[in-house]
Amino acid sequence: MYNFLPHTAEDRLNMVKAMGLSSETQLFDDIPASLRHGITYKYLQPEGLSELELQERLKQLATQNTAGSYSSFLGGGAYHRFIPSAVNTIASRSEFYTAYTPYQPEVSQGTLQVVYEFQTMIAELTGLDVANASVYDGASAVTEAALMAARITKHSKLLVSKTLHPDYRAVLNTYTEALEALTIDTFDPLKSTVENLIETWPTDDVAAVIIQHPDFLGCLTEAASFNALRAYCDARGALLIVSSDPVSLGVLEPPGRLGADIVVGDIQPLGNNLSFGGPYGGYMATRQKYLRQLPGRLVGRTLDKNNTVCYTLTLQTREQHIRREKATSNICTNQALNVLKATVYMALMGPKGLCEVATLSMQRAHYLASALSKLPGVSLLAPERAFGFEFALSLPAPAEDCLTWMRAQNILGGLSLSAYYPEYPNTLLIATTEVNTDKEITHFIDVFGTWVESFNLSHSKKEASGALKAKETCPS
Amino acid sequence: MTAKVLETPIFEKSNPGARGVSLPVFGLDSTGLNRISDFLPEGLTRKNLSRLPELAQLDTIRHYVRLSQLNHCIDTGFYPLGSCTMKFNPKVCDLYGQLDGFTQLHPLTPESLSQGALEVMYRLQQYLADVSGFDRVTLQPAAGAQGELVGMMMVKAYFKKHQQPERTQVLIPDAAHGTNPASAAMCGFEVIELKSNREGGVDLDELKQKLSPKTAALMLTNPNTLGLFERDILEITRLVHDAGGLMYYDGANLNAVMGQAKPALMGFDVMHINTHKTFATPHGGGGPGSGPVAVNNKLAPFLPKPYADFDGSQYFLNNDLPDSIGKVKAFWGNFEMMARAFTYISAYGSEGLARVSQDAVLNANYLKEKLKTMYHVPYDLTCKHEFVMTSQRQKVTDPHINTMAIVKRLMDFGIHPPTVYFPLIVAECIMIEPTDTESKETLDRFIEVMSEIDRECRETPDVILNAPHTTPIGKVDEVAAARNPDLNYFSAAKAD
Amino acid sequence: MADSHIIPDNVKLTETHEYLRIDDDDRARVGISHFAAEQLGDIVFIELPEVGQRIEKGDTFGSIESVKAASDLYMPVSAEVVAVNTQLTEEPELINDNSYGDGWMIEISLSNPDEVNELMTPAQYSQIAQ
Known part of the structure; x- marks a missing residue:
C-alpha cells in the first residue's frame, strides 16, 4: 500500500531512533490534542485504491464523457485543433514535466530557452516588441492588461466591447469589483460601427479600450475601425487592448501593426488540449515602452561568467516575491507546460503551417456559412461583417432546438448564444477548424437542412456553381 | 572572444521551405475561397508571414530534446526546496x-x-x-x-x-x-x-x-x-x-x-x-x-x-x-x-494521506537533527514538513561565503538548491523541505553532501565561492540581463 | 571611486536613506546615500518624476531597483522638480559608483527651506547606516 512512499516500517523506526525519540507521534505533540483527536471523514475512504483499481475507475469516468463520438463545431474561445504527435513527445519529457520554476538558471536552461523562444514567437504573431512568459488564461490576460493600462495611464475608465468573450468580461468584472478602482462601460459593435460609437465615448480618464479580434461572434474589426480606435486612444491618452486568437494571427495582420498597445489571448489553440477548460495559458505582448508595467515572468538572454550565452528570469523586481503588496500582480506562476506545447507547436507549424491552419479553418467556415445562410429563415447575424473561422447564424427557431436535432445525428452543432446574449435566442455560434473534415462539413449541411425543412418552410437552396479544388492559399 | 552557445536559438536553425508537419487542403468546392482576399477584407491580411522558424520535424525534436537535457527535474534528482513541496507525483x-x-x-x-x-x-x-x-x-x-x-x-x-x-x-x-x-x-x-x-x-x-x-x-x-x-x-x-x-x-x-x-x-x-x-x-x-x-x-x-x-x-x-x-x-x-x-x-485514501504528512514531517525532522550539528538552526524545535537553517557558522571561516554560495555548490552533487533568503525574518536563511517521497538513502546522501560542503567551507572555500562547476552554465550575469533586457530574439538582432 | 562612501559636508539625509545636497539657498539635489546603494547592490533601473512636478515631503518621487530588490524613493523635503538626471536611465551604475556626485537623481526647488533643519547631519546618519 502507498507504494509512492518509499519508507519501510524499519526505515521509519531507524529514523525515529536516530532522533532519540520513542515514537513518531511525538513529532506531532505541538498540535493541540483537541485538533488531533477525532478526525473523521464524510466522503473519503480510509483505504486507497491500487493502481489497477484506479485505472478501472478513471477509465470508467473518462468514457462517461461521451462527447468524443460526436463531430464538434464548438468554439467560443476553446478550439478543437490538430496537435502534431511530436508536441506531446516533447511535453511529456520528465525534464520539462517534473522541473521546478527556473529560479536556478544553472540547472534550468531548457525551460528558460523555451520561454525565450515563446516570447519571441508571440511578439512575432502580435506585431509587438515584448511578450511575457504567460499568465493563467485568456481571461486573466485581458484582466491583467486592463490593470496594466490603468497603471500606465493613471486613468480609471475601461471601455469594453460586448463581443469580448463573455467569460473574459465576467473575470474582468470580478477583479475590478474587488479592486473598486476601475469602472467598466460596455459598447456593442453589432449595434453601430466603432467610428459612430466613439462619438458617444467619454473624453477623459479613459485607461483602455478593449476589443476582441476576431471577436466572440467570429467577426473581424476592419482596418478603418482600428484607425478610429487608435486615434481615439491617442486623443484621450488611453491604451488599445486587443484580444486575439493566436492561430488566426497566422493569417491576420498583427494587431500591434493595426494600432494595439497590448495584445492578449489564449494559447490553447496552439497545441494544447481542450481538457474541459484547462489548463490553458494567457499570452500578453506589448510595446517596449510599457515593459516595466507588464506583469508575469520574463526570460532574458545574457551571458554567464564563462562567456556562454544563457537565459535567466529577469526584471523580477516587478513580481510579488520581491515587491509584495506593491507588485504589478499577485501572479507567481506561468503556464510553463502549456507554453512548452505552444512553442513546439509553433516551431513545427512554421509560418506557412500556421497560415494554412488558419486559412483552412476560415475556408471551411465561409463554405459552411454560405451554404447554411442560403436556407430559408437562416441568415448570418452580422452579414455586413467579415469573419474568420467562427460565425453567428440567425435561425428560424431557438438554437437549442437545432442543437438537439443535430445531436441526434452525432453532431455538436455549436453554441446557443442565448446563454451569453439573451437578446439572441435564435442564434447559433459555429466554429470550424482544420479537424472538421470535408465530410463532416457536408454532413453538417445535410443534417442542418433537414432541421430547417422540418419547419415545412419553402426550400430554395441554390446549386453551387462548378466545383473547383482549392489552390495553395498562403504566400510562399 | 566570441560567446559559447549551448543550443542555438531555433530561429537561427530555420531553413526556409522546410516543414515540420503537413496539413490537409480544402477539398470541397472552393469557388470564391481560393485566395485569402476572397474572404478576408483588405488591410486585415498579413503583409508578411511571421518569422516563426521553418524546420524539418526531426530538427525541431532534437532542438527541444537537447534543451530538456539542460534541466534538473524530480525524475533525475532531489529538490529539498522549502515551501515548494517538490515531491514525486505518481505517474x-x-x-x-x-x-x-x-x-x-x-x-x-x-x-x-x-x-x-x-x-x-x-x-x-x-x-x-x-x-x-x-x-x-x-x-x-x-x-x-x-x-x-x-x-x-x-x-x-x-x-x-x-x-x-x-x-x-x-x-x-x-x-x-x-x-x-x-x-x-x-x-x-x-x-x-x-x-x-x-x-x-x-x-x-x-x-x-x-x-x-x-x-x-x-x-x-x-x-x-x-x-x-x-x-x-x-x-x-x-x-x-x-x-x-x-x-x-x-x-x-x-x-x-x-x-x-x-x-x-x-x-x-x-x-x-x-x-x-x-x-x-x-x-x-x-x-x-x-x-x-x-x-x-x-x-x-x-x-x-x-x-x-x-x-x-x-x-x-x-x-x-x-x-x-x-x-x-x-x-x-x-x-x-x-x-x-x-x-x-x-x-x-484518508489513511494514506495521513501517512503522507507523517512521512513528510519525519523526513524534515530527521534532516534537521542530522544537519544541526554542522549548520546553525535558529529554531531548534520539532518542525513540521520543513525547517530553516543558516550559513552563519560557515561564514566565519571565510567572510565571502554566504548562503547563496553554499546552495549553488549543491548543484555539483546533482541536488537542486533549497529555497534561500526566505522567510525574510531569518538572515542568510536556507529552507529545507525533503517531502514525503524521498527515501532514507536520499536523505542520508544529502546529509553527507552537506557535510562535505561544510568541510569545503573551512578547507577549500574557493571551491564553494566559484560553484557550480559541473552545470551546463556558470554564474549568470543577472545585472546585465536586467539593465539591458533582451527578451525577444528578433529585436535583439535588430539592436546588434 | 575610492572615497565615494564619504558623505560631503553640504549633505543632509533621511532615515529612508535619501540625501539632500544643498548647492545654493533654495536649490538642491536629491539622491540616495552610498550606504543605501551598497545595500541594494548593482542598480539596474531607476524611475524618476517629471520636471515641474511638485512633491510633498515624505511622498514617493520614484523607485529604484537592483536585481533582487526594489525600493521606493521618498522626498526629503517638499519641493518642485526642476531637473532630472537622465543619464541614470542609461547608466544606473552611476548611483553605485558615485551616489553623491554623478549619481544624483533630481534637482529641486525647495518649497519650504526650513524643512532642511529636520534632516539628519552626516554624523547623525552614520549612526544608523552601518
Whole structure:
C-alpha cells in the first residue's frame, strides 16, 4: 500500500531512533490534542485504491464523457485543433514535466530557452516588441492588461466591447469589483460601427479600450475601425487592448501593426488540449515602452561568467516575491507546460503551417456559412461583417432546438448564444477548424437542412456553381 | 572572444521551405475561397508571414530534446526546496488525468455528454472539503495565488454584504509568502504587518495591539514558513473572531497536516490549496497550477460560480449563487489538475494521506537533527514538513561565503538548491523541505553532501565561492540581463 | 571611486536613506546615500518624476531597483522638480559608483527651506547606516 512512499516500517523506526525519540507521534505533540483527536471523514475512504483499481475507475469516468463520438463545431474561445504527435513527445519529457520554476538558471536552461523562444514567437504573431512568459488564461490576460493600462495611464475608465468573450468580461468584472478602482462601460459593435460609437465615448480618464479580434461572434474589426480606435486612444491618452486568437494571427495582420498597445489571448489553440477548460495559458505582448508595467515572468538572454550565452528570469523586481503588496500582480506562476506545447507547436507549424491552419479553418467556415445562410429563415447575424473561422447564424427557431436535432445525428452543432446574449435566442455560434473534415462539413449541411425543412418552410437552396479544388492559399 | 552557445536559438536553425508537419487542403468546392482576399477584407491580411522558424520535424525534436537535457527535474534528482513541496507525483495521476475522454472534451460540451468530468469535479470538491474540514469548495482558481485572491475577494464580499465597509485592514505576519500581501492589496485591503515572536510564530501581544474594528482578516500559514506549528492557533483564531475578523489559511503547507489537524477546526474560515504542492499537479517548469478554495458556510454564498453539483441523477454546473463574487477564470478551472488530484486522493485514501504528512514531517525532522550539528538552526524545535537553517557558522571561516554560495555548490552533487533568503525574518536563511517521497538513502546522501560542503567551507572555500562547476552554465550575469533586457530574439538582432 | 562612501559636508539625509545636497539657498539635489546603494547592490533601473512636478515631503518621487530588490524613493523635503538626471536611465551604475556626485537623481526647488533643519547631519546618519 502507498507504494509512492518509499519508507519501510524499519526505515521509519531507524529514523525515529536516530532522533532519540520513542515514537513518531511525538513529532506531532505541538498540535493541540483537541485538533488531533477525532478526525473523521464524510466522503473519503480510509483505504486507497491500487493502481489497477484506479485505472478501472478513471477509465470508467473518462468514457462517461461521451462527447468524443460526436463531430464538434464548438468554439467560443476553446478550439478543437490538430496537435502534431511530436508536441506531446516533447511535453511529456520528465525534464520539462517534473522541473521546478527556473529560479536556478544553472540547472534550468531548457525551460528558460523555451520561454525565450515563446516570447519571441508571440511578439512575432502580435506585431509587438515584448511578450511575457504567460499568465493563467485568456481571461486573466485581458484582466491583467486592463490593470496594466490603468497603471500606465493613471486613468480609471475601461471601455469594453460586448463581443469580448463573455467569460473574459465576467473575470474582468470580478477583479475590478474587488479592486473598486476601475469602472467598466460596455459598447456593442453589432449595434453601430466603432467610428459612430466613439462619438458617444467619454473624453477623459479613459485607461483602455478593449476589443476582441476576431471577436466572440467570429467577426473581424476592419482596418478603418482600428484607425478610429487608435486615434481615439491617442486623443484621450488611453491604451488599445486587443484580444486575439493566436492561430488566426497566422493569417491576420498583427494587431500591434493595426494600432494595439497590448495584445492578449489564449494559447490553447496552439497545441494544447481542450481538457474541459484547462489548463490553458494567457499570452500578453506589448510595446517596449510599457515593459516595466507588464506583469508575469520574463526570460532574458545574457551571458554567464564563462562567456556562454544563457537565459535567466529577469526584471523580477516587478513580481510579488520581491515587491509584495506593491507588485504589478499577485501572479507567481506561468503556464510553463502549456507554453512548452505552444512553442513546439509553433516551431513545427512554421509560418506557412500556421497560415494554412488558419486559412483552412476560415475556408471551411465561409463554405459552411454560405451554404447554411442560403436556407430559408437562416441568415448570418452580422452579414455586413467579415469573419474568420467562427460565425453567428440567425435561425428560424431557438438554437437549442437545432442543437438537439443535430445531436441526434452525432453532431455538436455549436453554441446557443442565448446563454451569453439573451437578446439572441435564435442564434447559433459555429466554429470550424482544420479537424472538421470535408465530410463532416457536408454532413453538417445535410443534417442542418433537414432541421430547417422540418419547419415545412419553402426550400430554395441554390446549386453551387462548378466545383473547383482549392489552390495553395498562403504566400510562399 | 566570441560567446559559447549551448543550443542555438531555433530561429537561427530555420531553413526556409522546410516543414515540420503537413496539413490537409480544402477539398470541397472552393469557388470564391481560393485566395485569402476572397474572404478576408483588405488591410486585415498579413503583409508578411511571421518569422516563426521553418524546420524539418526531426530538427525541431532534437532542438527541444537537447534543451530538456539542460534541466534538473524530480525524475533525475532531489529538490529539498522549502515551501515548494517538490515531491514525486505518481505517474498514474499523469496518465489517467490525461485520458482522451478528458483531454478531448470541450468545456462547453452539453452536460449530458460530460458526466464523467463533472463527476470528477463534484467528488473532488467533496474530497477537498473532507481533507480541510470545510463545508464547500470551488475548483475554479487557476493557481494558488489566484485561490488566495479569490479567498480575499470573498472576505471582502462578506463584509460588504454584512455592511461593515470599515473593515479594510488585513494582518499578515512578516514571515508570510509574498503573495499574501500582493493578494490582499489587489482586493484593495490595507496590509498591516505583524512582527513574529522569538519562536517565529504570531506574537499574541502584537496581534492584540493590531486587531481593531478595521480588521477584515488575518492571513496565516500554519505550519508557518519556518515549518513550525502555531501552538497558540486556537487562541489566535479566537482573538481574531472576537475582534470581528475572519481567518485566512494559506494552504501552502498542507502537506504537513493532512490527517493530523484540519484547518477548519483550527478556526479558519477560508483556505486555498496548492494542488501542485500536495495533490500531484506536475510542476512543469513553473506551471500550470490549480488553486481550489475551501470555505465554511459563512463564506459559501460568495464562492465563484459555477460549481459542480448533483441533482440525484445528473451532474451539472450550478450557477445559482446570487451573492457570488463572479467568475475568476474562463470556463470551470484547470480540469486536468482536478483529474490528477482526484486520482491522487483516491490512490491514498484518508489513511494514506495521513501517512503522507507523517512521512513528510519525519523526513524534515530527521534532516534537521542530522544537519544541526554542522549548520546553525535558529529554531531548534520539532518542525513540521520543513525547517530553516543558516550559513552563519560557515561564514566565519571565510567572510565571502554566504548562503547563496553554499546552495549553488549543491548543484555539483546533482541536488537542486533549497529555497534561500526566505522567510525574510531569518538572515542568510536556507529552507529545507525533503517531502514525503524521498527515501532514507536520499536523505542520508544529502546529509553527507552537506557535510562535505561544510568541510569545503573551512578547507577549500574557493571551491564553494566559484560553484557550480559541473552545470551546463556558470554564474549568470543577472545585472546585465536586467539593465539591458533582451527578451525577444528578433529585436535583439535588430539592436546588434 | 575610492572615497565615494564619504558623505560631503553640504549633505543632509533621511532615515529612508535619501540625501539632500544643498548647492545654493533654495536649490538642491536629491539622491540616495552610498550606504543605501551598497545595500541594494548593482542598480539596474531607476524611475524618476517629471520636471515641474511638485512633491510633498515624505511622498514617493520614484523607485529604484537592483536585481533582487526594489525600493521606493521618498522626498526629503517638499519641493518642485526642476531637473532630472537622465543619464541614470542609461547608466544606473552611476548611483553605485558615485551616489553623491554623478549619481544624483533630481534637482529641486525647495518649497519650504526650513524643512532642511529636520534632516539628519552626516554624523547623525552614520549612526544608523552601518
